[in-house]
Amino acid sequence: RKEVEQDPGPFNVPEGATVAFNCTYSNSASQSFFWYRQDCRKEPKLLMSVYSSGNEDGRFTAQLNRASQYISLLIRDSKLSDSATYLCVVNANTGNQFYFGTGTSLTVIP
């Protein structure tokens, strides 16, 4: 079983739409969770960390559900510039190994 699993998409949504991605993880002892954004052929960049209480940054909201072992990312009012691949990342309970999902592709259409 993979450590982290994501729906690869692609998600094609119109501008202004709300879109949600989920990501499941297998290790119940995992402690840190992140969403990264990757543009084509570029390096991943941190979008936001995911905290137990959930957190929001502008149009982006991240949630963690420990009981069901998944994290989610909600993007409201989608912009063309949101088109990218979104990677969920889980830090193993040792603290030093990171596991990446394969990424979910989002295209926002005018």
Place this chain on the structure above:
Amino acid sequence: EAQVTQNPRYLITVTGKKLTVTCSQNMNHEYMSWYRQDPGLGLRQIYYSMNVEVTDKGDVPEGYKVSRKEKRNFPLILESPSPNQTSLYFCASSSFSGRMSDTQYFGPGTRLTVL
């Protein structure tokens, strides 16, 4: 400017010819790591280092070596490259918060082709 640099950015080589990909960070981060990214497989961790002279295997260490003699540098060595090591490689670094490594900052990537 805080950054992670990698060199070379692009490399085409032949099977068996030893190569080194350099990685350097200027943020005084303790933690550094190497990943490879392949279509359908995502990013997979090759090796990581928690500090100078401390390195550990990630998920896919076979065929790779690393060293951490200085805090800022973490080179990736392919002693005898093979075509299945053709991939996009990323170096990353982060600080530590308590026991856990923190947000990772990635280098621009090295696209390696082994013929």
